[in-house]
Amino acid sequence: MELDRVDKKLLQLLQLDGTLSLAELAETVNLTTTPCWKRLKRMEENGIISKRVALLDPEKLGLSFTAFVQVKTSDHSHEWYRKFVEIISEYTEVMEFYRMAGEYDYMMKVLVADMKQFDLFYKRLVNSIDGLTNVTSTFAMEPLKYTTALPIS
Known part of the structure; x- marks a missing residue:
């Protein structure tokens, strides 16, 4: 269109x-x-406008801990991929989820209240999926830019 x-x-x-x-x-x-x-x-x-939503302030809702979780797997089969996507899609803490090119196979943006909540998420993640060979997390110190607006020109 x-x-x-x-x-x-x-x-x-x-x-x-x-x-x-x-x-x-x-x-x-x-x-x-x-x-x-x-x-x-x-x-x-035509799917250009896919949905209309309200954007909420995570800080005001007590969700101030952002983690980026990178995952490597030893299993690259379609069946494993399908199951992995299905499991991760159920985790409400996962705000974004990508299949990656490069050193890691997958990356997630995870939003929780604090380190304790992240630790619970992490334990659930690594214990629910076989075939993970490396799970690395980094934590955001401060959000510097966030937008949902696409660059339309």
Whole structure:
């Protein structure tokens, strides 16, 4: 799907404030509400807008401990991969999960309250999955940049 200047502007606006009304969006991009709604609907149907959510402040919810967990495995079979993804997907502490190229096979961003909670997560992780050969964790000292807005140009 080709995006024109107006589509891109709508996406930028929604990324900054998902609570903007249809009327506010339409006015900002110089459209009436019906064509604006049709553009948004088309982008939703094409999967460009995948969902609309509220972003929460983890600190205010007592989730101030961020760990990056890197994993190496000795098993690269499809069956092991499928099971690993299924297990990790159930861990609510895992905010992001990637298959990597390079020294480690997988990386996770884990968000918990403190080191004690991370230790519980870590023990659960290493005891629930066979074939892990190395699990290394690093801890964030201070968040310097965080955004959910994609760089649309």
